[in-house]
Amino acid sequence: MKSVATALSLLLFVAVSVNAQSVVGHWDFNGNLNGTIGAPLVGVGNFFFETAVIGGQVAQVVRLGDDEWDGDDTWTTGHNTYFIVPNPIGANGGGSYTNRYTIIMDVMFPVTPGYVSLYQTNPNNTNDGDWFIFHDVPGDERTNGLGISGNYSDPGNPLRFQDGVWQRIALVIDTTTPSGGDSCVYRCYINGQLQNIVQSPSGWGVDGRFSLESTFLLFADNDGETQEGFINCLQLRDYPMSDAEIAALGGPSAAGIPIPVEVSGTVNLGDYGGDVTTVPVTIEIRNPGETTPVETRVVNLNSSGQYAFTTGLKGTYDVAAKASHWLRSVKGSVSIAPPSTAVNFDLINGDIDGDNEVTLFDFGGLVAAFGSVPGDSNWNPDADLDGDEEVTLFDFGVLVRNFGAIGDE
Template sequence: MIRPVSLFPFALLSLAPLSQAATLTGLWEFNNASNIGKATVGNDLVIVGTAPTHSASMSDGTTSLNGVVATVAGPANYLRATHGIAPNGGGSGSYVNEWSIAFDVFSPVASRNSWRALFQTNQSNSNDADYFIRNTNDTLGINSLGYSATGINDSQWTRVVVTFNLGTTLASDEIKTYVNGTLFATHNDMALDGTYALDPTLLLFADNDNENASLNVSTVAVFNGALTASEVTALGGVGSAIPEPSAAVIGGFGVLSLAFRRTRRQQQA
């Protein structure tokens, strides 16, 4: 999604570039109303069931983002992402154990007291989703992972980033959730090759028993490693640019080049 950007070279140079271990492999920005699943980076999304509705822009009353889809509730309706990540992180060598995912989302009024699924690792969507915005208090997670201590403001555009390094014994590498660039929750670690290890595809906004109320979505991004705290901070808050691979190169000048190419379309309403 293309938006104008002001240049602040010194600020940009201070941002840490993404490491080679966390390369962007999939980016979907919903710019194309006639091809909702069109990828900016990686493979196009496959629409399963009823297609999301597309809006050229959407405001939460303060922030307006261009290129937005409203997902459709129900177990038959979701998006299938071929994430493009090779098996990694040990285990059997068949699954992705180190990865990260980012969303720019906010909840329609009608969804705010409902479960809202963000992703599902089960390829047949035959069980509960694996990460939620909770119905009662807008906390993030699921029972097995544990939920964040506080909830998000679901009436505002929010960037949620979840990072996975499965089976690690290092506290610094546990499963973590960040909101608008800041650590929001540290979750329970999960096993190598287990529930949170990925097959070649990942289901977005999917759940088997209607716990996937509609969400407004402006960006989804997938990375092939567990982003560090500094890398998530560099991604910024909602509407900030997701650096494409050509920008995530060695040194600050790679990050600086992002300013000349593109940014998430954000404006004050």
């Protein structure tokens, strides 16, 4: 549960901002607490760097708890072991704190008796945890479910957390959504599948119990409802992920949680004075030297001509951009790597017939639409090269300037 921040710390916290819909924190626990993305974690209590086998592959992991894990069902020296996680997201969701986010982790707990806290929004750990594994009542259908406020399973959903097995679990939070039904976005996932929607979390609402300050705690609880366990990877995103996005992550792996790459940049629509936000641009990611795309995105530009999307691809690719009456431009050998890759394009105008060349066929298309405006029988929006909603001599001038140009394949 979130504590009350001082006015100064709140002002500093609100000043932090990041790009929307991105990974803002990623920790692999490869012998240290450094972030692959983001600042290092801070460990409190007993934790040890070890190796484990996940999916048949050896992984670097962290064990929380005893100097020598004895396989019992209680903490001995490790009941206060937790991690302080930096949160760079800042204010969102219309509040003064972080109200929309996703937490993903690959974990294994050999035994989960009682309640096992997974995270705590109160940086001082002075009240109850905020996401638990429940294993308290023999025969209770909620046993080994994930959630809070007495809600640990959805009726009819048999999916449960399993002791002694590596699993990828995720919590999606959007405190701007209403409580009282399935529209409440306190959503728990196991290995890419929705396990539970907590319909009425206590303390729900913007800047309430489940909002985040500039740090939160992993595996912490004020009265020690914690357990010996292992973690291989932790990821924090600055938005509530969809069911499809969570499903695409699948289950745990020794390599950890995939990091999507944000591909972004500016598309300059040459010789165009119209509203660029109405012009869809097709972006293709291709293997170097090939023309068949391995991934295609149709993006909308903002008023400054900027675009952004995320991809799971990593490596060296060619990236192509094409809009309706502009020639294709290809940027070769682009290194796509996390967290982000910038690719900018300048597109040449005049390709009225869409064959990726400016030729006499385009001149014919302009002549056929000459003098028209929207609503006329001969109106052709692709002949309105300058975007002024008329086909005039100005469009003819654009075509003449670029006549003979050929786009990249």
